[in-house]
Every structure is written in structure tokens, then in C-alpha cells.
């Protein structure tokens with residue numbers, strides 16, 4: 001049974017304020033408790049205004065390490081790069097932003113192996129994994145397609161894998177690397193942020209269907225052992 005708490009906001013400015021506040025609090029608490037903080041942030045468009053707001057928070061950003069929940073296999077100079085969007089906002093604050101794409105990887109599966117090796121260097125678990133949801137039901141880059149099982153059922157210690165979405169999403173039709181289901185669910189705190197009525201309906205369906213869902217996000221959340229905060233505005 002997925003234990004989800006929905007937070008609905010009147011408009012996007014309320015959502016931005018609330019989520020930036022919550023994430024700031026998670027970072028501050030981790031710094032107090034452990035002296036450092038590791039968070040995984042999503043790519044795409046939805047989180048960008050929240051990142052802008054969060055970056056204004058007075059935090060000891062030098063002690064914060066940020067990894068992308070998933071990355072499109074493109075150069076860091078490409079506008080599709082998730083890590084580049086995150087870096088543009090948080091690097092000037094002094095945070096460490098970790099790119100996970102190795103230009104030497106000959107194919108997407110090897111890119112997944114290289115991304116996983118890079119993440120093995122970091123103290124685990126992350127203090128926060130913040131997820132987005134696509135209109136096709138993907139979360140992070142766990143998509144329908146031939147590699148869905150790799151992402152859902154990778155061994156416990158595997159943090160990232162390479163995947164080829166099928167069908168390719170029109171907004172970013174490229175292969176990806178993604179946190180595995182186990183890596184996502186290992187987070188100390190798990191949150192989802194989404195906007196629009198279509199995505200809300202889709203996520204409600206995915207949660208209801210759980211492990212048997214045809215939507216990857218439902219399959220991922222079905223095995224969560226912690227409560228999940230879901231932040232939404234129309």
C-alpha cells in the first residue's frame with residue numbers, strides 16, 4: 001500500500017514557495033545532523049522556478065552535493081542536459097553538481113555502468129530524492145521500453161542504469177541514464193512534484209494500480225517503505 005500525502009496548492013506561486021521551503025528545511029536538517037547533504041533533483045521544466053526560489057535560501061551550499069535523478073545522454077552543452085540546468089542555478093551558490101554522463105561510453109548501457117560507478121563514490125542514501133512525472137507515466141527516466149525491468153529490478157546496490165525509452169518522448173527523444181527503483185526508494189525523504197490536471201489523474205491511477213500498473217511511476221512507488229509527499233498545483 002502506497003502511503004501518499006497530497007499537498008494541493010491554489011496556484012504555482014504557492015507551490016513554488018512551499019516546495020522550496022520544504023527542500024530548504026531538508027537540506028538544513030541534513031547539514032545539522034551530518035555536516036553534509038546529498039540530494040537528487042529531477043530534470044525537465046516543472047522544477048526550474050522552484051530551483052530558482054530554493055537557490056535564494058541562505059544555506060551552507062558548499063556542503064551540498066546534487067546529483068540528477070536521471071540524465072539524457074547528451075553533452076553538458078546541450079539544452080536537453082538535466083545536470084546543466086541544475087548546475088546553472090546551483091553552481092553559482094557553491095553547491096557541488098555531479099554530471100553523470102561519460103563521453104567515453106560507447107552505448108547507453110555502458111553509459112549506465114559509468115554513471116553508476118560515479119555515484120558509488122558518494123555516501124548513500126540521499127537525504128532527498130525529488131521526482132517528477134511525465135505525461136506518459138515515467139518518473140526519473142524509468143520509462144516503458146526494453147530496459148524497464150533493468151531499472152525496476154536492478155540489484156540493491158546498483159544506483160544507475162542506462163535505458164532506451166520506447167516510445168521515445170517527443171520533448172527529449174534520446175537514451176537516458178536513471179536512478180534505479182531501489183536507489184530512489186533508499187532515499188531518506190521522497191517527494192514528487194507535478195502540475196496540471198492530466199498528470200494528477202495519471203498519478204492517482206498509477207498509485208491505485210500499484211505494482212500491477214502499466215505506468216512506471218506506479219511500479220516504482222508500489223515498493224516504497226516510506227511515506228511520500230506529493231506536491232501538486234493545476
Ligand SMILES: O=C1O[C@H](COP(=O)(O)O)[C@@H](O)[C@H](O)[C@H]1O
Pocket residue numbers: 042043044045046047069070071072082131132133134135139140141172
Ligand atoms: O524527461 C524528463 O521528464 C520528467 C518530467 O519532466 P516535466 O518537465 O514534465 O516535469 C523529469 O522528471 C525527468 O527528470 C526528465 O528527465
